[in-house]
Structures are given as C-alpha cells and as structure tokens.
Amino acid sequence: MVTYVDAATAPLKNTGQVRLYDAEAFVGMHKAGRLAALCLDELHDMVKPGITTAEIDRFVYAFGLDHGALPATLHYRGYRYSVCTSINHVVCHGQPNDKPLREGDIVNIDVTYIVDGWHGDSSRMYPVGELRRSAERLLEVTWESLMRGIAAVKPGATTGDIGHAIQSYVEAERCSVVQDFCGHGVGRLFHDVPNILHYGRRGEGIELKPGMIFTIEPMVNLGRPQVKILSDGWTAVTRDRSLSAQYEHAVGVTETGCEVFTLSPRNLDRPATLAA
Numbered sequence: 624m625v626t627y628v629d630a631a632t633a634p635l636k637n638t639g640q641v642r643l644y645d646a647e648a649f650v651g652m653h654k655a656g657r658l659a660a661l662c663l664d665e666l667h668d669m670v671k672p673g674i675t676t677a678e679i680d681r682f683v684y685a686f687g688l689d690h691g692a693l694p695a696t697l698h699y700r701g702y703r704y705s706v707c708t709s710i711n712h713v714v715c716h717g718q719p720n721d722k723p724l725r726e727g728d729i730v731n732i733d734v735t736y737i738v739d740g741w742h743g744d745s746s747r748m749y750p751v752g753e754l755r756r757s758a759e760r761l762l763e764v765t766w767e768s769l770m771r772g773i774a775a776v777k778p779g780a781t782t783g784d785i786g787h788a789i790q791s792y793v794e795a796e797r798c799s800v801v802q803d804f805c806g807h808g809v810g811r812l813f814h815d816v817p818n819i820l821h822y823g824r825r826g827e828g829i830e831l832k833p834g835m836i837f838t839i840e841p842m843v844n845l846g847r848p849q850v851k852i853l854s855d856g857w858t859a860v861t862r863d864r865s866l867s868a869q870y871e872h873a874v875g876v877t878e879t880g881c882e883v884f885t886l887s888p889r890n891l892d893r894p895a896t897l898a899a
Contacts, residue, residue: 786823
C-alpha cells in the first residue's frame with residue numbers, strides 16, 4: 624500500500640512514504656537543478672581527448688564551492704569523489720581517475736549539488752572528439768527515451784507509464800534498457816521513494832500526484848541489458864562490453880504535467896546531432 628505524505632511535515636529520512644512538495648520546494652529544486660545544469664554546461668567545452676576524469680572531478684568540486692554548494696556524492700556511503708564519470712561500456716557510478724579520455728570515447732558525467740538543502744541531480748553524455756555512428760545513435764536513442772519518459776509524467780499517470788514509454792521506444796530501436804538501476808525520489812533527500820523503473824507496463828506502479836519530485840535516468844545499452852559490478856563496489860559495466868549511455872533530469876509533478884528542474888541554460892543537454 625502506497626502512502627503519500629506532506630513533505631513539509633515528514634521526517635528527513637526515507638520512511639517509505641512518497642513525499643508531496645509545495646511550490647516553495649519547487650523553487651528550491653529549480654535553484655539546485657540549475658546549478659547542476661550550469662556545471663554540466665561548463666564541462667561541454669572541457670571534455671576533449673586528453674582530459675582526465677580526475678580533472679573533471681576537481682572542476683565539479685571547485686565549481687560547487689564557488690557557488691555555495693556541495694557535491695552530494697562526496698563521501699556518500701563511502702564514495703570518494705564529487706562526480707561519477709562513466710566511460711564507454713561503464714553503465715553508471717564510474718569513478719574518476721588519471722587516465723586521459725581518448726578520441727571516440729563517450730562519457731556520462733553525473734552531477735548532484737546540494738543547494739540550501741535541496742539536491743539538484745542530472746547527468747549527460749559527452750562525445751570525446753569524433754564518434755562512430757553507432758555511438759552517436761546510442762546517444763540519440765537514450766536522450767529520446769528520456770524525453771518520452773518525461774512526456775509521460777502527469778497527475779493520474781503511473782510510474783509504469785514512464786517505464787513503458789522508455790522501454791517500448793528503446794527496444795523498438797534494437798537497444799536494451801538496463802533494469803538493475805532506476806530513477807528515484809529526490810528533494811531534501813538524495814535518494815528517496817519512489818523508485819522510477821525505466822521499463823514496465825502502462826497503468827502499473829505508483830500513481831503520480833502533484834508535488835512528487837524524482838529523477839528519470841534511463842541507462843541504455845547497444846547490446847544486452849545485463850550488467851555486473853566491478854571489485855571496487857561501485858562501477859557497473861555491461862557484461863557483453865557493449866556501449867552504454869545515460870541521460871538524467873530531475874522533474875516535479877504539477878497539476879497539469881511536470882516541470883524539469885535541470886534543463887540546460889545553454890540548450891546543451893541533448894546530443895549534438897539532435898541540437899536545434
């Protein structure tokens with residue numbers, strides 16, 4: 624049985640209840656989300672062959688401090704970095720290191736800032752130099768799947784509607800959806816209920832109500848959907864070594880649809896091949 628609770632009166636911990644936030648909370652989420660988006664915009668011109676993900680990590684940390692924010696991942700459950708950087712066949716939670724990025728790589732950069740207690744969580748894919756067409760197409764399919772998931776968000780819809788919109792599109796494009804990871808409630812907490820699966824059936828799951836805030840972050844593989852976790856306990860990779868991509872936005876359910884808190888101020892949050 625799903626229960627909903629007024630976020631303003633709920634304890635600051637995951638109680639299993641779905642929080643419903645007010646208009647003031649949406650303002651806070653827009654501020655946090657915009658800072659994450661601004662950072663990701665700044666990285667647009669930095670991600671080139673030769674840069675290391677350790678340099679990206681240092682930039683994300685400094686950018687946050689310069690804007691009065693802290694990276695939510697730093698020291699979260701023992702994680703030692705300010706950002707996740709997932710390259711090529713790494714699905715998510717890739718840890719920064721000193722290995723330079725190479726021409727033709729694709730990298731997901733996942734940034735979450737805490738701004739006045741609110742968590743702005745977003746990630747994008749970055750091409751490193753010129754890509755093969757197969758990699759470009761993967762980015763296009765993954766971004767479009769996110770857009771279709773967001774389009775399904777409205778009061779009275781369900782989390783299954785979001786998952787179905789993503790899965791049906793991705794599989795029609797002969798790619799696969801990772802089922803081991805999901806989107807999540809976000810707001811005052813970094814990870815909260817509900818879980819947002821990127822696969823599912825229409826009408827199933829939790830009903831969406833105005834005031835809910837969560838991320839949608841489909842992970843899409845060129846090959847099969849199975850993943851494994853490396854010995855570091857964090858890095859998830861595709862079992863068949865196929866390329867993987869992910870795009871993520873944080874959204875809030877409104878009376879008529881949804882608001883996206885993490886849109887790019889420079890319109891850089893989509894693949895360059897699809898840029899308007």
